[in-house]
Structures are given as C-alpha cells and as structure tokens.
Amino acid sequence: MEQTFIMIKPDGVQRGFIGEIISRFEKKGFSLKGLKLVKVDRPFAEKHYADLSAKPFFNGLVEYIISDPVVAMVWEGKNVVATGRKIIGATNPAESAPGTIRGDLAVEVGRNVIHGSDSVESARKEIALWFPEGIISWQSSLNQWIY
Numbered sequence: 114m115e116q117t118f119i120m121i122k123p124d125g126v127q128r129g130f131i132g133e134i135i136s137r138f139e140k141k142g143f144s145l146k147g148l149k150l151v152k153v154d155r156p157f158a159e160k161h162y163a164d165l166s167a168k169p170f171f172n173g174l175v176e177y178i179i180s181d182p183v184v185a186m187v188w189e190g191k192n193v194v195a196t197g198r199k200i201i202g203a204t205n206p207a208e209s210a211p212g213t214i215r216g217d218l219a220v221e222v223g224r225n226v227i228h229g230s231d232s233v234e235s236a237r238k239e240i241a242l243w244f245p246e247g248i249i250s251w252q253s254s255l256n257q258w259i260y
C-alpha cells in the first residue's frame with residue numbers, strides 16, 4: 114500500500130493545528146502509520162530540502178524548519194501521495210483552494226503549515242530519512258470499510 118511523508122511545520126505546531134491536520138487525513142480514509150514530534154538540526158533540514166539548495170529562499174526555509182519542533186508522520190492509503198498533496202493545497206497559500214489545509218489555514222508561502230511528499234519516490238526517501246528506526250506495522254480494524 115502506498116505511503117507518504119507528511120510534516121506539520123513549526124508554524125502549524127505552534128498554531129495548534131496538529132489535531133486539525135490529523136483529522137483531515139483520517140476523515141479522508143488514510144491510516145496513520147508513523148508519528149513523532151521532533152526538533153531537527155541544520156544538517157538534517159538541509160538534507161530533507163537538498164533539492165531546493167539552489168533556491169534563493171533555501172536558507173530561510175531551513176532556518177524556519179529548525180526553529181521549533183515539527184510533527185513527522187507517515188500516512189498510508191490508496192494514492193495517498195497525490196491525494197495528500199490535494200488535501201494540502203498549492204504551495205503558495207494565496208493560490209491554495211478553500212477547503213485545502215493551506216487554503217484554509219495559511220496566508221504566506223514562507224509559513225505554509227505543512228509539507229507533503231511530491232512523488233512516491235520522494236516519499237520513500239523522506240520516510241527513510243525521518244524514520245530510520247522503521248515504521249511499526251499495524252492494521253486499523255476499520256480498514257476493510259475505508260475505501
């Protein structure tokens with residue numbers, strides 16, 4: 114079953130959106146497979162965002178991610194990578210549709226509450242980076258009715 118990596122960024126944690134965000138993924142029918150509150154250091158954040166190292170906003174982005182704890186999660190389900198990105202909304206909250214997490218909860222691209230893997234391959238790499246200890250395998254008793 115497909116998995117994705119979702120991170121609630123420091124602003125999402127500080128603003129009290131952990132429950133709201135988990136609820137949106139649960140209501141859609143996805144399963145939470147990994148969850149931890151972590152404060153990452155600069156080398157780790159630079160590794161996570163390595164693909165963006167040439168961007169002018171890279172240093173600010175890294176400073177933001179290391180500033181306070183984030184919630185790292187693994188979610189599982191049918192098409193969870195692409196559907197997760199739809200639930201999250203466009204990168205710039207000014208362009209995110211109402212009803213999406215960023216469309217409802219954010220106004221600034223530099224404080225857009227949440228990250229979600231952009232492909233199955235990125236998800237695999239990000240889950241390995243953030244959960245090197247691995248993911249506990251378990252099944253919800255509701256699984257047979259979710260889809």
Ligand code: RTP
Binds near residue numbers: 170203228231
């Ligand atoms: P994410 O990786 O956080 O899910 O975001 P994304 O794929 O929607 O967007 P991406 O282009 O990968 O950018 C990663 C994060 O960098 C910040 N950003 N700031 N100041 C700016 O112009 C700017 N552009 C991007 C955002 O926090 C974005 O989520």
